[in-house]
Amino acid sequence: xxxxxxxxxxxxxxxxxxxAMALAVYRMTRGPRAQDRVxxxxxxxxxxxxxxxxxxxxxxxxxxxxxxxxxxxxxxxxTVSLAKFLMRGEVIE
Amino acid sequence: MMSNxxxxxxAAIAVAFFLILGSALALIGSYGFVRxxxxxxxxxxxxxxxxxxxxxxxxxxxxxxxxxxQRLAIHELLVGLFITLTTPITLMLLARAALHRDxxxxxxxxxxxxxxxxxxxxxxxxxxx
Amino acid sequence: MTLLPYPLLWFALTIMWLLLNSVTPGHxxxxxxxxxVACWSMAALRPAKxxxxxxxxxxxxxxxxxxxxxxxxxxxxxxxxxxxxxxxRSAFMHVKLDLKDPTALSLLAVVLxxxxxxAWVEYEARESTLLLHVLDLIDEDEWRDLIKNRYEKLLVxxxx
Numbered sequence: 359x360x361x362x363x364x365x366x367x368x369x370x371x372x373x374x375x376x377x378a379m380a381l382a383v384y385r386m387t388r389g390p391r392a393q394d395r396v397x398x399x400x401x402x403x404x405x406x407x408x409x410x411x412x413x414x415x416x417x418x419x420x421x422x423x424x425x426x427x428x429x430x431x432x433x434x435x436x437t438v439s440l441a442k443f444l445m446r447g448e449v450i451e
Numbered sequence: 452m453m454s455n456x457x458x459x460x461x462a463a464i465a466v467a468f469f470l471i472l473g474s475a476l477a478l479i480g481s482y483g484f485v486r487x488x489x490x491x492x493x494x495x496x497x498x499x500x501x502x503x504x505x506x507x508x509x510x511x512x513x514x515x516x517x518x519x520x521q522r523l524a525i526h527e528l529l530v531g532l533f534i535t536l537t538t539p540i541t542l543m544l545l546a547r548a549a550l551h552r553d554x555x556x557x558x559x560x561x562x563x564x565x566x567x568x569x570x571x572x573x574x575x576x577x578x579x580x
Numbered sequence: 581m582t583l584l585p586y587p588l589l590w591f592a593l594t595i596m597w598l599l600l601n602s603v604t605p606g607h608x609x610x611x612x613x614x615x616x617v618a619c620w621s622m623a624a625l626r627p628a629k630x631x632x633x634x635x636x637x638x639x640x641x642x643x644x645x646x647x648x649x650x651x652x653x654x655x656x657x658x659x660x661x662x663x664x665x666x667x668x669r670s671a672f673m674h675v676k677l678d679l680k681d682p683t684a685l686s687l688l689a690v691v692l693x694x695x696x697x698x699a700w701v702e703y704e705a706r707e708s709t710l711l712l713h714v715l716d717l718i719d720e721d722e723w724r725d726l727i728k729n730r731y732e733k734l735l736v737x738x739x740x
Contacts, residue, residue, distance in 0.1 A: 360463035364515075367467030371474035371508070378474075378481035378500070385485050385493075393490055393549040400541055401484055401497040404534065405477055408500070411508050411530070412470065415515050423512075426530055434537040441544035445551050476653065480696075483660035491699070492670045495656060495715040498696040503653045526599055539693035539700070546701045546713070562672050562711060 368416045375409045396440045403433030462518040466511045473507025476500060489560075490549050494542060501538040505531055585623035590615045631681075637738045644730065645691050656696040659716055671717045672701070675710045675724055679732055684739040688731055698723070 379402055386398030407429045414422035458466075480499030487493045509531040516527075553561040584590055590612075597611030632638075664670075679685055689700045692712065702711040714723055 360458040360460055363460075363463040363467050364458065367470045371470040374471075374474040374478040378478040381478075381481040381485045391490065391549075391552075393545055393552070394493065397484070397490075397493060397497065397545055400538075400545075401481055401500065404497065404500050404505070404538075405481065407530070407534075408474065408477055408505060408508050411512055411527070412474070415466070415470070415512055418516075418519065420526075423526055423530070427533070430530060430533055430537070434533075434541060437541040438544055441541065441548045444548035445544075476657070479657050479660055483656070486660065491672075491701075491713045492715060494699050494713065495696055496660065498694060499653060499656055499660075502649050502694055502696060529596065529599060535694055536690070539690040542693050543689060543700055546699055550701055550711075562674075 364415075368412055371412050372409060372416075375405050375412065379405045379409070392444055393441075396437060396444065399440070400433065400437045403429055403436075407433070458515075458518055462514060466515045466518075469507045469511035469514070473504050473509075473511065476502075476507065477504035480504060491546070494546055498538065498542070501534050505534045584616070584619065586619045589622065590619045593618055632738065633740065634738050637734060641731075641734050641738065644734070645695075648730075649695050652695050652697040655716060664716065668716050668718055670713070670715045673712050673714060673717065673720050673723065675712055675727055677703075677708050677710055677732060678728075679735055679740075680708070681735075681739040684735045688727075688735060691731060692727070 382398050382401040382405060386395050386402065389395055407426045410422045410426040410429060414420070414426070477500035480496045480501075483496035483499070484493050487496060509527040512527045513525065550561055554563070593615035594608075594611045597614060598607060601607045601611070677685075677688075679688065685703065689703070692698050692700045697715045699713045700710065701713050703709075704711075712723070712727075717723070
């Protein structure tokens with residue numbers, strides 16, 4: 359019983375997160391403006407990180423947790439530098 | 452290490468509940484991100500995924516790993532803490548960048564700068580970028 | 581240079597090191613050393629030292645914030661799924677703040693942005709006004725009241 363509940367809830371969570379990632383990618387490709395794309399990237403990596411955590415629960419392995427930590431670190435740095443570029447790269451300096 | 456079948460029923464239900472709650476919030480956040488009308492509205496949608504979306508999945512993970520006894524599972528709190536601290540920073544920076552760009556284009560929908568924005572000569576309007 | 585410029589930061593970093601690795605005497609020693617070096621490099625940056633006047637009020641602040649985040653999560657989910665009610669709109673608004681302490685201001689910024697439904701956009705230090713974007717705006721004064729009485733008052737008490 360417990361195993362079935364865990365199995366199906368993990369499957370459901372993973373499919374929801376996959377759809378969420380697809381939606382973020384959709385906004386990333388559609389834009390319309392650069393800031394929407396950067397925000398799309400931000401949403402994408404947060405969802406990817408959550409997906410990694412669910413993989414961790416599914417397999418019971420710690421390595422996914424570490425991967426999630428690294429994804430969130432790199433995503434943060436990427437988004438901040440892109441935002442900084444949007445602010446500085448276009449007008450007045 | 453214990454297999455999934457040996458997990459007590461209450462723990463399985465709690466893990467399932469928080470997992471579904473977290474991922475549903477992340478999904479609704481992304482859906483709102485696609486649906487909402489302008490950039491400043493869309494800025495609010497991903498915070499669903501980063502506040503209780505992350506919170507739910509982190510809680511589920513903590514319950515699961517603590518009950519199965521594989522490790523003292525407060526590791527995940529680090530991920531939660533990290534996301535709650537970093538998301539506001541990226542969102543604020545993005546909001547400021549967007550505001551800056553809109554002001555540079557003299558977009559009438561955003562409030563004017565407290566200090567008059569300097570006009571750059573020969574600056575062409577960019578709507579796609 | 582003092583030996584331990586930021587005792588709280590040093591402690592938090594050591595705990596984080598032990599969480600990421602394992603609690604063995606070797607890791608305690610290594611983590612403490614790495615955190616000490618990190619604290620020294622932090623001191624080299626010379627950030628403004630935050631002063632907590634009434635730290636015991638912090639838990640109350642966090643509980644308030646946690647509760648508000650749950651509430652606004654529900655509100656934003658409703659807006660996304662069923663659309664906005666008549667008379668509600670999303671808009672920018674200005675709020676005049678009395679808060680001056682930079683640490684308190686950044687804490688307020690994190691709280692307002694982490695809460696779905698409100699986003700901190702810009703702070704003008706000279707006039708100490710804050711530009712805020714709100715997803716579901718009915719009455720500006722309601723939001724002003726929330727920020728000033730619910731958060732700012734407590735933060736002023738904690739930091740100033």
